[in-house]
Amino acid sequence: MVKKIRVTIWNEFVHEKNDAAVKKVYPDGIHNAIAQGLKKEMGFIIQTATLEQPEHGLTEKVLKNTDVLFWWGHMAHGQVDDEIVKRIHQKILDGMGLVVLHSGHFSKIFRRLMGTNCSLTWRVADEREIVWNIAPSHPIAQGIAGSFELPGSEMYGERFDIPEPDQLLFVSWYEGGNVFRSGCTFKRGNGKIFYFSPGHETYPIFYDKTILRILANSARWAYSPIRLSTNDVPNQKTPLAPITKRKPI
Amino acid sequence: MVKKIRVTIWNEFVHEKNDAAVKKVYPDGIHNAIAQGLKKEMGFIIQTATLEQPEHGLTEKVLKNTDVLFWWGHMAHGQVDDEIVKRIHQKILDGMGLVVLHSGHFSKIFRRLMGTNCSLTWRVADEREIVWNIAPSHPIAQGIAGSFELPGSEMYGERFDIPEPDQLLFVSWYEGGNVFRSGCTFKRGNGKIFYFSPGHETYPIFYDKTILRILANSARWAYSPIRLSTNDVPNQKTPLAPITKRKPI
Amino acid sequence: MVKKIRVTIWNEFVHEKNDAAVKKVYPDGIHNAIAQGLKKEMGFIIQTATLEQPEHGLTEKVLKNTDVLFWWGHMAHGQVDDEIVKRIHQKILDGMGLVVLHSGHFSKIFRRLMGTNCSLTWRVADEREIVWNIAPSHPIAQGIAGSFELPGSEMYGERFDIPEPDQLLFVSWYEGGNVFRSGCTFKRGNGKIFYFSPGHETYPIFYDKTILRILANSARWAYSPIRLSTNDVPNQKTPLAPITKRKPI
Amino acid sequence: MVKKIRVTIWNEFVHEKNDAAVKKVYPDGIHNAIAQGLKKEMGFIIQTATLEQPEHGLTEKVLKNTDVLFWWGHMAHGQVDDEIVKRIHQKILDGMGLVVLHSGHFSKIFRRLMGTNCSLTWRVADEREIVWNIAPSHPIAQGIAGSFELPGSEMYGERFDIPEPDQLLFVSWYEGGNVFRSGCTFKRGNGKIFYFSPGHETYPIFYDKTILRILANSARWAYSPIRLSTNDVPNQKTPLAPITKRKPI
Numbered sequence: 001m002v003k004k005i006r007v008t009i010w011n012e013f014v015h016e017k018n019d020a021a022v023k024k025v026y027p028d029g030i031h032n033a034i035a036q037g038l039k040k041e042m043g044f045i046i047q048t049a050t051l052e053q054p055e056h057g058l059t060e061k062v063l064k065n066t067d068v069l070f071w072w073g074h075m076a077h078g079q080v081d082d083e084i085v086k087r088i089h090q091k092i093l094d095g096m097g098l099v100v101l102h103s104g105h106f107s108k109i110f111r112r113l114m115g116t117n118c119s120l121t122w123r124v125a126d127e128r129e130i131v132w133n134i135a136p137s138h139p140i141a142q143g144i145a146g147s148f149e150l151p152g153s154e155m156y157g158e159r160f161d162i163p164e165p166d167q168l169l170f171v172s173w174y175e176g177g178n179v180f181r182s183g184c185t186f187k188r189g190n191g192k193i194f195y196f197s198p199g200h201e202t203y204p205i206f207y208d209k210t211i212l213r214i215l216a217n218s219a220r221w222a223y224s225p226i227r228l229s230t231n232d233v234p235n236q237k238t239p240l241a242p243i244t245k246r247k248p249i
Numbered sequence: 250m251v252k253k254i255r256v257t258i259w260n261e262f263v264h265e266k267n268d269a270a271v272k273k274v275y276p277d278g279i280h281n282a283i284a285q286g287l288k289k290e291m292g293f294i295i296q297t298a299t300l301e302q303p304e305h306g307l308t309e310k311v312l313k314n315t316d317v318l319f320w321w322g323h324m325a326h327g328q329v330d331d332e333i334v335k336r337i338h339q340k341i342l343d344g345m346g347l348v349v350l351h352s353g354h355f356s357k358i359f360r361r362l363m364g365t366n367c368s369l370t371w372r373v374a375d376e377r378e379i380v381w382n383i384a385p386s387h388p389i390a391q392g393i394a395g396s397f398e399l400p401g402s403e404m405y406g407e408r409f410d411i412p413e414p415d416q417l418l419f420v421s422w423y424e425g426g427n428v429f430r431s432g433c434t435f436k437r438g439n440g441k442i443f444y445f446s447p448g449h450e451t452y453p454i455f456y457d458k459t460i461l462r463i464l465a466n467s468a469r470w471a472y473s474p475i476r477l478s479t480n481d482v483p484n485q486k487t488p489l490a491p492i493t494k495r496k497p498i
Numbered sequence: 499m500v501k502k503i504r505v506t507i508w509n510e511f512v513h514e515k516n517d518a519a520v521k522k523v524y525p526d527g528i529h530n531a532i533a534q535g536l537k538k539e540m541g542f543i544i545q546t547a548t549l550e551q552p553e554h555g556l557t558e559k560v561l562k563n564t565d566v567l568f569w570w571g572h573m574a575h576g577q578v579d580d581e582i583v584k585r586i587h588q589k590i591l592d593g594m595g596l597v598v599l600h601s602g603h604f605s606k607i608f609r610r611l612m613g614t615n616c617s618l619t620w621r622v623a624d625e626r627e628i629v630w631n632i633a634p635s636h637p638i639a640q641g642i643a644g645s646f647e648l649p650g651s652e653m654y655g656e657r658f659d660i661p662e663p664d665q666l667l668f669v670s671w672y673e674g675g676n677v678f679r680s681g682c683t684f685k686r687g688n689g690k691i692f693y694f695s696p697g698h699e700t701y702p703i704f705y706d707k708t709i710l711r712i713l714a715n716s717a718r719w720a721y722s723p724i725r726l727s728t729n730d731v732p733n734q735k736t737p738l739a740p741i742t743k744r745k746p747i
Numbered sequence: 748m749v750k751k752i753r754v755t756i757w758n759e760f761v762h763e764k765n766d767a768a769v770k771k772v773y774p775d776g777i778h779n780a781i782a783q784g785l786k787k788e789m790g791f792i793i794q795t796a797t798l799e800q801p802e803h804g805l806t807e808k809v810l811k812n813t814d815v816l817f818w819w820g821h822m823a824h825g826q827v828d829d830e831i832v833k834r835i836h837q838k839i840l841d842g843m844g845l846v847v848l849h850s851g852h853f854s855k856i857f858r859r860l861m862g863t864n865c866s867l868t869w870r871v872a873d874e875r876e877i878v879w880n881i882a883p884s885h886p887i888a889q890g891i892a893g894s895f896e897l898p899g900s901e902m903y904g905e906r907f908d909i910p911e912p913d914q915l916l917f918v919s920w921y922e923g924g925n926v927f928r929s930g931c932t933f934k935r936g937n938g939k940i941f942y943f944s945p946g947h948e949t950y951p952i953f954y955d956k957t958i959l960r961i962l963a964n965s966a967r968w969a970y971s972p973i974r975l976s977t978n979d980v981p982n983q984k985t986p987l988a989p990i991t992k993r994k995p996i
Contacts, residue, residue: 416913438884475883475884
């Protein structure tokens with residue numbers, strides 16, 4: 001029997017309550033739209049968590065039982081508690097997967113993992129986005145065509161201030177003349193990280209079958225069979241090979 | 250005329266004052282030993298800074314006039330002020346070079362740039378270290394043989410919890426059976442970073458000509474001709490290509 | 499039901515027939531030793547092929563039905579037909595996995611994929627090798643300790659003339675003072691490649707449980723669910739977005 | 748005194764003689780247009796070579812005196828002699844730089860270095876190309892804006908079948924909806940390689956100041972101070988550390 005992957009979808013869940021246009025697209029929140037979409041795929045155990053919950057819904061227990069964490073945030077990055085970020089960070093280094101969506105590029109956890117500002121250029125102009133699949137044999141690209149289109153999208157453009165990705169999977173073309181590294185993989189500690197840029201709150205992108213397929217694939221890819229702390233600095237007193245005693249220099 | 254590279258050598262400068270054995274090896278501090286060594290090479294303007302100075306000697310003005318920062322720290326990582334770390338971090342993302350030495354792997358600035366714990370295994374057993382040069386044509390390896398030896402060294406061993414380096418330059422062999430990725434390059438934002446592991450405080454490693462040659466090379470390599478902030482998130486309202494108006498979806 | 503991975507183990511099978519010492523260790527050939535080892539793991543359909551067979555046993559049909567190809571060669575690299583190498587090469591670019599063992603570093607197919615000489619330094623001195631696992635959460639390292647030892651091994655040392663690996667998984671320590679990047683992953687086209695250095699013909703390394711576990715893991719890792727030719731250069735005459743007619747410049 | 752970099756610009760020089768439209772744009776050949784452009788920058792010693800010359804103008808002597816080789820080819824890739832390709836290949840592995848332009852993606856030498864097919868999609872439709880500079884602090888991008896435009900260009904689109912570049916410097920946007928990794932760096936052996944896609948024979952791209960600046964920068968970047976053969980496989984009989992004699996296993 002194949003192990004089920006335990007996915008926790010985190011959403012700050014603010015826009016959907018404060019902004020009628022967003023509420024219309026995502027009445028139950030972006031997290032629930034993604035959860036509904038992933039439920040159609042076999043092999044996941046899905047839960048959600050939001051900013052307003054105690055410990056933002058990301059208690060030690062929840063994270064201990066999470067194989068892959070999805071992250072959507074935008075206007076409330078600053079409200080995420082530093083202690084919770086630290087906790088998430090260590091869990092990722094120990095082997096928990098992370099999928100960062102859209103404006104999550106500016107979340108505390110993503111910036112902490114990248115070590116850079118994660119800045120970019122942007123434009124809200126209801127423009128076409130064509131996403132090019134440049135690594136078609138990668139697990140995250142399974143079942144995805146050579147390119148696909150989002151009829152209306154927020155532009156996220158270069159230069160995107162990230163370290164060179166381990167692998168670049170998707171590059172986006174925007175009608176207004178910009179390009180963006182829209183799908184990037186990274187590894188930090190024992191954890192696998194996927195950043196994927198489509199997903200502005202005013203567009204029904206998280207109902208799109210291609211997008212949902214990519215998210216499901218990324219959860220499978222980011223899953224690590226092991227958890228191994230990277231937090232120890234052991235003194236390996238006993239050498240594996242004999243050391244010739246010599247006088248101090 | 251070739252531009253002179255402005256190097257600032259930072260040292261926590263604690264061991265050398267508190268520990269007679271270290272004081273004997275580095276009576277003026279590790280920073281001054283490195284400074285003396287680099288001064289023999291043409292093309293540098295060198296200054297030093299230490300923990301005890303106001304703002305740890307790393308004021309806005311000092312950093313503004315620093316092309317490449319060297320970092321040696323060990324027992325006082327926790328005493329480095331978070332605000333100063335933030336300042337250094339942004340300067341590196343803007344294009345300042347950074348050379349992190351030995352136990353600096355655990356400094357706040359290096360961990361912040363890497364996004365990982367930077368943990369490793371270690372042993373103090375006065376053992377031989379052979380450093381292998383696996384990228385002989387890299388600028389940092391110019392003039393360095395295929396391998397060189399440090400007769401006594403502290404062991405730093407794998408697993409070293411860092412992101413996959415942009416390029417691996419040196420791999421160390423230890424008498425006691427360990428290996429270590431002892432020279433690694435990274436780029437973060439517009440800044441170039443070199444981590445180099447030799448340099449324990451009880452060994453005269455910073456008087457070694459090969460080591461000093463590597464440090465001089467790394468200063469030249471880490472220098473960036475530009476400073477460009479990566480901290481902006483511009484709204485590029487005017488597209489470069491026309492966007493067909495369409496109704497909101 | 500999980501798909502079974504179809505593995506073809508290729509061995510030049512020369513030493514085992516000509517050299518009594520080798521014959522004693524691998525009476526049925528290295529290919530059969532590996533095949534026997536992998537058979538103990540679930541999920542593989544295994545066949546073997548050797549140099550002396552027509553088309554070296556690697557006909558179009560065999561390769562079409564191979565998910566992952568293992569390669570062991572040493573003294574007869576030059577006898578492998580260029581046309582067969584070309585065929586294997588295209589299959590790998592299309593998505594077939596490749597695991598290159600030990601002296602296969604100098605095979606035509608590996609050098610063709612790397613684009614470099616794949617040279618290294620070596621020594622036959624019956625010395626200890628300690629293999630360090632520097633990517634413990636990688637699929638190929640599942641179930642493997644932080645380090646393991648081979649009591650007698652041929653030394654393969656740096657500098658190893660390969661492109662920077664996508665990921666470095668294992669680094670070896672040798673008693674005689676050398677180090678080696680002994681486990682490296684690469685991607686070329688749609689194919690995944692793993693190079694693993696242990697496996698000299700005079701040592702019973704391919705009976706070692708740890709080694710066999712790594713080989714089984716690498717077969718699972720190198721498997722790609724798709725085959726997609728990278729050999730087309732399509733003229734995409736119809737653009738996806740309108741092109742404004744302008745006069746030739 | 749700074750060493751002058753010896754650049755050899757190779758062009759197949761066929762289109763310019765056979766095709767009136769190309770002849771009009773490059774009456775003296777693409778190689779001479781590039782040579783004229785580079786001559787305006789200090790620090791180069793420039794020569795050219797073409798297909799029709801003996802040994803394609805790339806004799807042992809010429810290559811021995813070449814620090815960086817530029818390569819433009821298109822319709823005559825197949826006419827380049829395999830022995831000359833082998834010679835160039837070894838010189839690059841030894842430390843000669845290589846800058847591959849436009850349709851040179853399909854040259855024997857580039858494919859040999861990459862180990863992949865280097866296929867792509869294309870379209871001749873006189874469309875706009877916007878080149879985005881995604882690594883502004885890289886030496887090749889010095890003096891280059893965040894983006895620049897080519898008013899008419901041949902489209903080269905993804906998927907481009909290359910190994911993951913060491914660093915991605917430029918990404919191109921095309922009016923017709925495509926994107927392309929238009930500036931990529933690679934290292935093979937001791938040689939540095941830059942692929943740059945703009946430069947179709949019917950456009951005056953090699954007179955463009957921005958393009959010429961990039962080419963001059965790339966020549967400086969690709970220059971290696973050393974030449975070191977990667978073709979040896981030395982038997983390092985004498986170990987650096989003592990090996991305990993043990994019986995054969």
